[in-house]
Amino acid sequence: MSAEPHATLPPVRLPSDAELARDALVAPLFVRAVRLARWAGPDTRVDIGGELVAAQLPGAAAALGFDAADEEGPVLASQAWRVAVDTGLVDVTEPDDGDGDEESGTAVPGEDLALVTGGAPGEVLDLWLAALDTVLADASVPDLDGLVDALDAGDEIDFDQLDWNPRREADFLDGVLANLYLLTVAERGASDGPVPLPVLAASMVIPQDMSEPTDAVLEQVSDAMMRLDDQFRQLEPIGLVEFRPVDEALMAEVDDEEPAAGSVAGGAADDEDVSRYGMVRLTPLGLYGIRARMLEAGVVAPAVGELADKGADALLDAVSGYSEGAAQAEIEQWLTGRELPAAVAELLAAARGADEGGPLRRLRCQQALAPAGPEAEPAIRAVLDDPELGGLARVWLSERGVADVPAPDGAMVFWLTVDTIAAQLAADGETAELPLLMESLTAHHAGFFDQVWRVEHPATAYVLEAMGRVHPDKKAAKEARKAAFKARSRPS
Structure with a gap:
């Protein structure tokens, strides 16, 4: 995934792997892929690349519960089949290429299909991540009717003329999802609500140093917004996002001279107007998936709870860069299961230091000690004479009305x-x-x-x-x- 290597993002709060795996198993597109994997058998035929032959698509659509008259059925069946093949839910044997015969390859349920019901949560999530890669690749391909016609005619495709660069398209979608992730996890960000599509499009198009976007730039925002509308429609069935598409009535309003999305991107529209331009929110499963891709790209994307088995020094160093709420959540998980007196002593020892990060470590240590009960008192009293921790100790003891707290001297x-x-x-x-x-x-x-x-x-x-x-x-x-x-x- 395209990202700035070594960048550090705010920590994300994720459900357990078991909860995430349950979400993955009910994602509509994943469900359809599993159904087709179970449907595959000796009579299933595939083309080069493992795609179902055209004659098989009606049967695949019927296996998914679509009526023969439903034109969408074969399309969704074809997409679900690609996911099944790419994730290993289906094993295909492609036909031999070059003899000119109409023979086709075969497909059978893959070994990984058993993981759907018998795998550990982590194994299910690995299958889902593979499915996500397929869907993201599909979403990066624009709807090019001319491309299909050219392929049918056997013509050579001129990608420059089509103005489609596969790598550029994939990087654009990666950037959009990275921005959506950041808006979701950032303190005071959009974590409590969906993000308007024009705002997300503007984050990719409008330069940061541009105070007043030009009409040309706002038109680019509108174009990007419509592009994202199509892409998020494809990403919702895999469980990555919750998405409210652009109001179709807006698409018919083509006579407006000013790019309509510009007012939304600039915050000038009311809530009702904003919703008409599309709204999107990453699901918990989506946060998990985008974070996994970021980690693979070398981005530092912490998750609350991953420091639970680390020492207090690692804890305080890490949460010093967190928002107060995220730091408190991480500290609470770190304290869970530890003997409080020993944990308090370890935290106090880790809070010492005359380095630049020392003051913030002590602030986070004080935050960690705030909910501690009487069991913490002996360890805190033990640092009353410490020049760096004595003041912190006195504050903690005084707030609890503890007797015999010595007054600090002027230097302290x-x-x-x-x-x-x-x-x-x-x-x-x-x-x-x-x-x-x-x-x-x-x-x-x-x-x-x-x-x-x-x-x-x-x-x-x-x-x-x-x-x-x-x-x-x-x-x-x-x-x-x-x-x-x-x-x-x-x-x-």
Whole structure:
């Protein structure tokens, strides 16, 4: 799958393999492929490439429950047969090529058909992924009536004249699915609802540095939208997406001078208008399938729960790059099944460090400890004198009303303040909430900026510079800038 190697995506939450396998087994196209694999027998005949001969298609359609008068039956049967062959549900013996006879090859149920009922969930999902590859390949081929006519006439196909590049088409669809995946898993993204087709088309067509798309670009968005409409119609039966096609009435509105999809791509249309242009959402099975393809392409696409058997150091390093919600879900799974006192001690040990990632590791550690009960207290008390963890420990104990919590000295208060702001900057950047946090942390300390620049924390100057930019009190912001200069000028 086309993707940026070594790119790291937000983590995805997936159902269990067993649940995903059940979804795969009821996907309409997969069901049809299984039925045809069971239907195949001694009398089944195939052409070169393993395709059913034309005379067999009515029987295959009947096996799928289609009436003889249903023109769609043979088409769907042909598609399901390709899936059955490509996944190994059917074994074909192709006819000999070159003798000019009308003899055809044969087909029988394949060994992998037994996996449908007797295989492990992972084996079923492997079959489904193979089916997905076939469907994606089919969806990348445009509907070219001229191509069929040329083939029937025995003419040579000029792909340049058709303006169809198979690799380019496959890369386009891969890019669309990658963008849809990112929109689905991103925090504050489209995970709670479907994505409008024009928005998805615009993500592939409009350059990021183009503030106002031209009419020509918007026309390209409209063309891409219609292309995607056809492709998602093909992808829905394999269970990859839930799809609401473009309203057919829109297709008849060909007299509009302005590309209609442009207003939707730019967010100018209301909900009812948006839905008319098509809506698409990846299913859980679809998320699994696109993630599998991304991993194969070298993209770092984590899934919540895959760190459950790793150490606390790997856990905190990984979730430091997660959103707060995803980090909490991963931490909860990591804690499940572990003895809490030992797990808390391991988390605290992993949170130490004067490196750039240290503040955010400690923030995630604090997040991990937040739901912990009284069993965690001995391990947390054990770090009260630790210069990096003592403040964190005092906060945890104080929030639970624990007695005998020693008051922190001034050095620890200032160090914890710098560490907390550094962690928030690393997690979310300069958010609207950050000035309020800064004001809260500095309001109760007279002469705060006269002392904080001396704090032996690697992020002291960086934090003070941020406070100088966003502190809501102008006088305090000015003092922060002066303190940042002192911190930068201090001898190492």
